[in-house]
Amino acid sequence: MIATVVKLIVRRLLAAIPILLIVSALLFCVLRLLPVDPAAMSLPPTATIEEVEAKRREMGLDKPLPQQYLIWLSDALHGDFGRSIALRREAGSLVAATLPATIELALCAMVIAAMLGLGGGLLLFHLRGSVFEPVADLVSVLLLSIPEFLWGLILLFVFGVALQLMPFTGEVSPGLPIPHITGFLLLDSLLIGRFDVFLSACQHLILPAVALGLAFSPTIMRVLRSSLFDVYHEDYIEQARLRGLSEGHILLGHALKNAALPTLTLAGVQFGILFSGTLLVELIYSYPGMGNLMVDAVRNADLPLIQAIGLTYCIVVLVINTVVDSLYVVLNPKLRVR
């Protein structure tokens, strides 16, 4: 079973490579067409035109665009994404240093979105036909319309500023050490046995993760509700009722299992979108992940870094979507190929 799953995922990931190549080529072209000269930017402003020209040759910028792309691609395949112009460090290592924080945030947000989505979906379904249904419906539409950027700001205002319950800047309180073992702060703080750091990291993670989770839960909520509606048209629900099972048992024991599948697929697709949504909440909460690195790179027009981060986001989203697709096939017996 596991072997087939792995085989499926690998096959799908291989199929995603052409898309990735096109995406990276597009990214490369867009960034090269910009009116920004990476050679001039990596030299001090006093550099002469000859020095800039020499730097351009050294960086390979005098070669035709397709050749430049191939050089960049072969470097990238060897793990070399070039050097950040502004930060003067390897772009690859900068990405590697910030990616774990972003993944941690995205995972927490996904768990929160799933829990809220499940609870909300069941509640919406439970309210069907009651007087509260139009109200719940309107509320879910309103919730659906608030993007993570606004949730981030609203939560920051309410819990950070007005009630002063939660910290809203950085990933731990100032003064606490930040361990670097795996890069995942929650894990690292436990590994070194510092529960105060762990607690502080959790506190700092809550608002950004909830903001992101809130933005994505309504979609899950509404899909769960509509798939529950579909499931309740099936005969086995009526049969279960005839067997004298309680409504609660039917809902949780029979209907939910069958309604979970479409919801799960959607949750997976959402996870891809959610991952790129981390950029905005990271920005709002000054959370030191890849999103803030990207925004800094963009502000400095730091092309090698933008390229590396942009590609990383695309790869992660592509991988998530591919894995979810494969899992869907595995979980759904109807789609299983013999």
Place this chain on the structure above:
Amino acid sequence: MPAILRSLRSPRVLIALGMILGIACCAVFASSLAPHDPGDQNLLSILTPPAWADGGDPNYPLGTDSLGRCVLSRLIYGARTAMLVALFASLGAMIVGSILAHVSGYFGGAVDWIIGRMVDVWMSFPPVILSLILMVGLGVGLDKVILAIVLVDWTRFCRVLRSEVLIVTRHDYVAAARLLGFTHWQTIVREVLPATLPLLITLISLEMAIAVVVEAILSFVGLGVGADQPAWGQMIADARQYVYQSPWNLLLPILAIFLTVTAFNLLGDGLRRTLDVRLAETGR
């Protein structure tokens, strides 16, 4: 268009239109509504609270920001920026996306394949990342923000509309139009477009909400409209730094964005129901 008129009876649509009309009025009559010039700095009274709070100045009904600029005036002028972006970005994305969708769905075959793959590649870029990268190249400015949103969001229209066009094109009356000697262009404009119009209108109102948020995000990052042009995102970025001194400055632009986005989404939802448009639940 009776269906459109019918949708005016829906309370959702009416409430939403009322809200949008209010915001649009702020945008259009900004120069006469705003008590001050939004760029005027009064460094003698910075970060004053709203007029009703302790230490408030009746001269500045909603207080001032970190440079002593009138918050109310900046909010009103910010509405102008937001509405301009919402209007032109969604129209632009609609034009590009729907032309490609109609061509793709109507002709099918190789054209459809090429446009379909283009949409796939485009959509594998997360929208936020793509718009940030585009802004690096385009530089700041209202027109650049609009262009960036059009370049990112045409796919939303293209993908949803294409499947609708595909369904409409299979109807007998489209074939009948071709048999009557209509050119392809005439068939698309006179027979297909009217059938896809309800979906198009719904999508535009949803896209307007997205455009308002994207503009706020880009201005928040400092890559939106120029620094001389007031925008809600800028106000938030500014207030974020002085959040303890003047929480109002943070709350007010958040509220402004919230109300605008809610209004457009409520309109979209109301239109979707009354025009009976099939839209995927994931259509964020």
